[in-house]
Amino acid sequence: MSGGGIDILFESKNYFYLGNYQGTINDINKKSKQIADKGLKNEADYYLYRSYIAQGNYDIVLSEIRNSESSPILQGLRLYASYLSSPSQNKDIALLTAKEWIKDGMVQFNYNLQVIVASLFYQEQDYEEALRLLNNCDYIEGLSLLVQIYLKIDRVDLAEKAYNLMKGIDIDATPSILALAWIQIAQGEEKIKSAYACFEELAEKYGPTPLLLNGQAVAAISMRRFDKAETLLLESIEKDSKNPDTIANLISCFINMKKPVEVIDRYLNLLRTISPKHDWMNAVSEAEDAFQRSKSRYGH
Known part of the structure; x- marks a missing residue:
């Protein structure tokens, strides 16, 4: 907070919540001279680096936050960026470090670090650990x-x-x-219309982002308005061609629209490359495993 109780990071944070990560980065950089207070600087860094992480720009985070960083929040952001840059390679050390921090009491009263560590567990689909951390x-x-x-x-x-x-x-x-x-x-049911209107209103007020467009599209798919969902998702993919949720929702939309198999496969392969642990890919993998078991059982 600055004098008079005005939060000069309000817009920066709001951009982040809306999924306008470049907006957060631009706003924080624009206000850098106003962010003199150490506590405010720490908060600004938190949203700045989380925005870079959300964009997939892990190298920026890893190069700017040193291994020897003393700030627990910045340590957490570096750990999270390192994990996301190569989950299969860095998973074990990231989870071990996070659990050590929890055991040492480093996370308990640090809200921002709590969110980072819980997000790490969420990415690993360890919902039980994430819930335990956020319980109170x-x-x-x-x-x-x-x-x-x-x-x-x-x-x-x-x-x-x-x-x-x-x-x-x-x-x-x-x-x-x-x-x-x-x-x-x-x-579901009538509530979906309210959800659609909510995402639409936010997009009109602040500008469409992949997060808001995906929200609208999921609501449209739930209402079986597939043409509208397709329009929204194609707008989203123009803004971010590597957004896993956009690609997954396009696959769902195209299946319902009975698009050619080769079109659907193209997006499935793209999702497999970008986000191999996405829920959609897990469902496809389970279906393929079930099919192989069925073939083995009947000797085909």
């Missing part, structure tokens, strides 16, 4: 991640409870609005 959180970003995890494990009831806590903190905060929209999609 009482801040917007942690609760937002809780909502995502609960929806991922089909516990809409618990996602609603987490959202109610967010609502009590700030009902108008962008993460609260987005959390409600995703819960409404999970609830």
Whole structure:
């Protein structure tokens, strides 16, 4: 906060929540002279480097944050960037380090580090560990991640409870609005229209981002408005051609639209390259394994 209680990072953070990561980077760089206070600088660095990570620019994070960095948050960001740069190679050391930090009490009262470490577990689909870490959180970003995890494990009831806590903190905060929209999609039926309108309103107010366009598209797919979903997803892929969720949602959309198999396969191969652990790829892998077992069983 600066004088008068004005949060000069409000716009930077809001860009981040909306998925406009370059907007966050630009806004923080533009305000660099105003960010003199050490606490404010730490917070700015947190959103700056998280934005680079979200863009897949891991090398920037790894080159700017030294191994000897003393700030726990920056250590966490370096660990997370290192993990994401090569999950198969760096997974073991990243998880071991994260669990050591938890054991040492380094994470317990550091909200930003909590989100980073919980995000690491989330990426590894270790939802139990992520939930344990965020169990008693009482801040917007942690609760937002809780909502995502609960929806991922089909516990809409618990996602609603987490959202109610967010609502009590700030009902108008962008993460609260987005959390409600995703819960409404999970609830289905008439609620989906409200979710679609929510994503659309945010896109009109702040500009469309892949995150908002994907939200709209998922709602459109749920309402079987596949042509509209395709339009939204093609707009999203123009903004970020390597966004895994956009590609996965396009696959879902194209299957429903009965697009040619070679078109669907092209996007499946792209998703396999970009995000081999994506939920879609896990589903495809399980289906292929089941098919192979079936062939073996019947001797084909």
